[in-house]
Amino acid sequence: MSFGQLFLGVLGGLQVTATVTAYGLLFAIPFALVFGVTQHLTSGAARIMITAVIEFWRSSAVIILLFVFYYALPVFGIRLSATAVSALVLGLNTGAYGSQAIRAGLQSLDKGQLEAASALGLRRQHSMLLVELPQAVRVMAPTFVNELIQLIKGTALVSLVTLSDMTFQAKQLAEIEYNPVGVYSALLLAYFVVCYPITIFGRWLERHTGGARSLSGEF
């Protein structure tokens, strides 16, 4: 097989990669918003619990978490598809990082905004939704783009739990074709082709929102 054919072969797994990413976002975005906002607003025992949940999902090794959920959930009687488990684990991990970005964004806001909002008679929840969050999201947009890229790259792990993403396709091809140089170069190139445009978009965003320099805290 020529390199071009290998490349297309690897890209055959793109749909699974995209699917897991999309489902992952379904977990990540709500988690990030809910936990980020509540961590910012609460204090005391409630905050400690919220932080514990966030830290669990943030500080665990994703690959181990993935295997644990994949193998251990059935033991507890919960049967989920590999896709669901992957989306859950990757999504909540990404969401945990996202929650920190949201919190940082909220903290960086000018307090005057909050005062103006309450002077206008807005209740805290409304001011949060209408005034603070949109600004925080705008400011942290480059960070969110980074998190998205992390998520996409994280989906490579699902090849280890039998899902046919790009990495899985590459491993299959490598066994059939016996051309590891070509196959794995194609794999690297495939991820590059998917993620690099998003990186460029993130940089464009950074320039045009004048927002915070993206905080990289994780790979």
Next chain:
Amino acid sequence: MSKAPISEIETGEGNKQSKAIEIAGLDKWYGKFHALKNIELSVATGQRVVLCGPSGSGKSTLVRCVAQLEGFQGGTIRVFGKRLHGLRQDASRGRPFAGMVFQQFNLFPHLTVLGNCTLALRRVLKQPAPTAREIALHHLDKVKVREQAQKFPAQLSGGQQQRVAIARALCLEPRIMLFDEPTSALDPEMVKEVLDVMTDLAKGGMTMVCVTHEPGFARAIADEVVLMDEGRIVEVSPPDVFFAAPKQERTRQFLAKVLQ
């Protein structure tokens, strides 16, 4: 100081004129902004020149060009007859002809006061460590900061830091000292101690070019006061003329605003 690689200025290239600094037709742009417009200025050896003017007038830019921290597009700057070639990008810079004192001190935070002074002595003038120490302590003593030699800049007051910065520049025994608003970042109580050091320096015959907002210093020390505005030189006069009977209307306006 004999082991030092002597800068080009000293080798006798160019005429042995008495002009320390000669600026002719100097033009500088920052992109589209014309920062310095056809500047003509001479500073004789041993002369003290004070530059003043509103912010954005180009006075700092001019001093930085002489210090070779900025490049320029047109005209010439000669120091002791030798032409300067804009930014010095060479790998080994050698002993500078002018010492520079910055508004923000720019001391090296990770080195002690003594370390700040001996670094260039050892690396640029190739002095062995004990000699470097001696020279450094001597100059720190002259600015009355010797007891702080082992401290770090963060542990000193602003006035002390600036005096260290002056000593650091003097350690290399430059023939000219350049000051870019040396007291503007200081609390008022500390301005005097720095001005006293600069006054001592002037009394010792040092050629000085100083950008400052302190009219008292200008009156006491300067041989010439230069007003700059919008990138041009407006007036060059001795201090008694400048402050009492300025030649230019623009100078009058400036003085009226500043001396309120």
Next chain:
Amino acid sequence: MNFDPIMALSCVPAILGVVATTVEVTLASCLGSCILGFGLEMARRSGVSTGYAARFIIDFVRSTPALAWLYFLYFVLPRFDIVLPPMAVGIVGLSIYFGGYLAEVFKAGIDAIPQGQSEAAKALGLSRIDTMAFVLFPQMLRNVAAPIGNYFISILKATPYLATIAVPEMLGRAFDIASDTYRYAEPLVVAGVLLLLLALAAAQLVRLLERKLAHPSRR
């Protein structure tokens, strides 16, 4: 089948037994990625063409998953007659991957140094090399220490990837136990918990480091 805590506990010694490998890999990869990252950043600053090349390498590495790099190196290096033990391959792979991220850390660390520092050095006649070595580098180290500490934790959490290339570390050992006993949940959970504890401990150390650095030096 239910989760067996006793069995889980019995896995602990076996998995803890390879903690040394995990830590070794983390330290070596941290060093490797610092060297690569610093080299890349220096290359980026040193000239127009090297700058573009370095920029491209950094972007390429950051757009690709670590797992892909591990596979690539593991299968491709032998084709070029470079035979390394799996652990070495893993270290090289993680060093390349995180080197791309550390290049940004070094960039930020150098950019954070006030412009006045290099101007003062220039005004004193210090050569470019001396300025770099005596003025900028020491200050850069101070600026990058905490971010590198955080990436140390990220590298720690990435060591389980090496299980996919037959390195005897914690996840690999967990799978060994699983294939012997046919019980997957327990060893995997143990590996996960132990690694999480390691990561949290490392995070505490990093926080200590940050606090120490926040105080100006007093001798």
